[in-house]
Amino acid sequence: MNCAEFQKSLPEIIDGAGTAEQDAHGQTCPVCSDLVRDLRYIAEQAKLLMPMHDPSPRVWAGIQTSLAQEGLVRPSVGRFQPTVIPGGNRFGTYARWGAVAALAIVAFWLIGTRTPGAGPEQPSTTASDTAGSGAGAMDANDQKLLAVVSQQAPERAEVYKRSMRDVNSYIADARKSLDQDPSDDEAREHLLQAYDQKAMLYDMATSGPRE
Amino acid sequence: MTQAKKLVAPGLSEAEAIQRAQRGDAEAFEGLYGLHKRRVYSLCLRMTGNTAEAEDLTQEAFLQLYRKIATFRGESAFSTWLHRLAVNVVLMHLRKKGLPEVSLEETLEPQQEDGPKKDIGARDNVLAGSIDRVNLERAIESLPPGYRIIFVLHDIEGYEHNEIAEMMGCSIGNSKSQLHKARMKLRDLLKLSKAEKAARH
Ligand SMILES: [Zn+2]
Numbered sequence: 197m198n199c200a201e202f203q204k205s206l207p208e209i210i211d212g213a214g215t216a217e218q219d220a221h222g223q224t225c226p227v228c229s230d231l232v233r234d235l236r237y238i239a240e241q242a243k244l245l246m247p248m249h250d251p252s253p254r255v256w257a258g259i260q261t262s263l264a265q266e267g268l269v270r271p272s273v274g275r276f277q278p279t280v281i282p283g284g285n286r287f288g289t290y291a292r293w294g295a296v297a298a299l300a301i302v303a304f305w306l307i308g309t310r311t312p313g314a315g316p317e318q319p320s321t322t323a324s325d326t327a328g329s330g331a332g333a334m335d336a337n338d339q340k341l342l343a344v345v346s347q348q349a350p351e352r353a354e355v356y357k358r359s360m361r362d363v364n365s366y367i368a369d370a371r372k373s374l375d376q377d378p379s380d381d382e383a384r385e386h387l388l389q390a391y392d393q394k395a396m397l398y399d400m401a402t403s404g405p406r407e
Numbered sequence: 408m409t410q411a412k413k414l415v416a417p418g419l420s421e422a423e424a425i426q427r428a429q430r431g432d433a434e435a436f437e438g439l440y441g442l443h444k445r446r447v448y449s450l451c452l453r454m455t456g457n458t459a460e461a462e463d464l465t466q467e468a469f470l471q472l473y474r475k476i477a478t479f480r481g482e483s484a485f486s487t488w489l490h491r492l493a494v495n496v497v498l499m500h501l502r503k504k505g506l507p508e509v510s511l512e513e514t515l516e517p518q519q520e521d522g523p524k525k526d527i528g529a530r531d532n533v534l535a536g537s538i539d540r541v542n543l544e545r546a547i548e549s550l551p552p553g554y555r556i557i558f559v560l561h562d563i564e565g566y567e568h569n570e571i572a573e574m575m576g577c578s579i580g581n582s583k584s585q586l587h588k589a590r591m592k593l594r595d596l597l598k599l600s601k602a603e604k605a606a607r608h
């Protein structure tokens with residue numbers, strides 16, 4: 197048995213299904229024994245790999261939107277709880293700004309639900325309302341959500357559009373800080389919180405208690 | 408860890424959450440999402456090597472879960488069932504994308520570059536003890552997609568070759584051979600990164 201013959205049967209040998217002759221070569225040939233040891237080691241280490249990362253809140257928001265769009269979860273029946281990051285006071289002024297934004301979203305939403313058909317306040321400026329560019333730019337999921345809102349509650353669409361842009365700006369700001377300093381834990385918390393607010397916005401759009 | 412002991416929320420076991428979700432309870436479904444999102448996302452991320460794709464596929468997997476959960480009969484563990492569903496979602500996506508590497512039958516046979524010649528001769532230092540998680544994750548990420556998928560399914564997720572063959576629509580022999588090539592390629596990558604690291608110090 198030579199190295200080439202031995203290595204031809206490596207998959208079986210690694211699995212412990214080698215012949216006596218192959219085992220003998222594996223024990224005496226340093227090159228082949230290193231190879232076997234490495235491959236077994238890689239397989240062992242792979243088994244120890246744990247799932248490390250959570251998906252961004254955007255994923256859950258997208259799930260809610262799609263379920264609502266398909267009519268699988270009806271606003272008056274299904275009720276998703278928005279995720280809340282605890283300990284909001286740790287994050288200073290930036291977080292307070294974020295909390296204000298969240299409250300504003302809720303307020304807009306309430307105005308929207310309480311005046312069905314009448315249409316809530318109109319936006320004072322329309323120049324910045326084109327959702328396409330800037331820090332508050334919307335992605336495909338956002339557009340989809342707005343389409344759902346426009347369909348189900350047209351009078352609230354404008355409010356959502358504005359809130360969406362606010363939250364997207366918040367995300368963009370936090371992301372910028374984090375890009376500048378990846379070790380900035382505070383910025384990371386802000387980003388998470390911003391995503392949470394976005395999830396909350398999606399939540400309200402898809403599960404608001406409407407009559 | 409048994410299914411009955413896993414808690415989705417205080418006072419709500421996974422088994423109860425599954426039953427409630429089967430009756431269309433959205434909150435129970437959210438609880439199941441919370442419990443399984445990390446593993447499903449990691450699976451998608453490792454199979455695709457791309458964050459945006461992995462997020463989309465995680466979303467799609469849970470949407471399918473919501474639509475199909477009523478058909479879950481408890482013949483296997485729920486997590487096993489869910490992960491199989493997620494793997495199918497990823498494979499379907501990769502097929503749609505038309506990645507040639509996914510069609511194993513084509514890429515397998517002609518490649519013999521991983522043959523024995525390479526390793527005969529110089530005895531390199533062995534890898535044992537030198538791999539950390541980050542290195543390994545990075546090396547897996549840089550594997551060609553066809554190798555990566557088999558490696559993730561077999562060595563990380565613990566699927567058997569016959570299961571992989573069924574999911575991928577290839578032969579068991581192909582699955583085995585692809586896995587071997589993946590490990591050989593990983594060995595090269597890890598040795599390279601080890602050598603680079605040594606050169607820096
Ligand atoms: Zn040898």
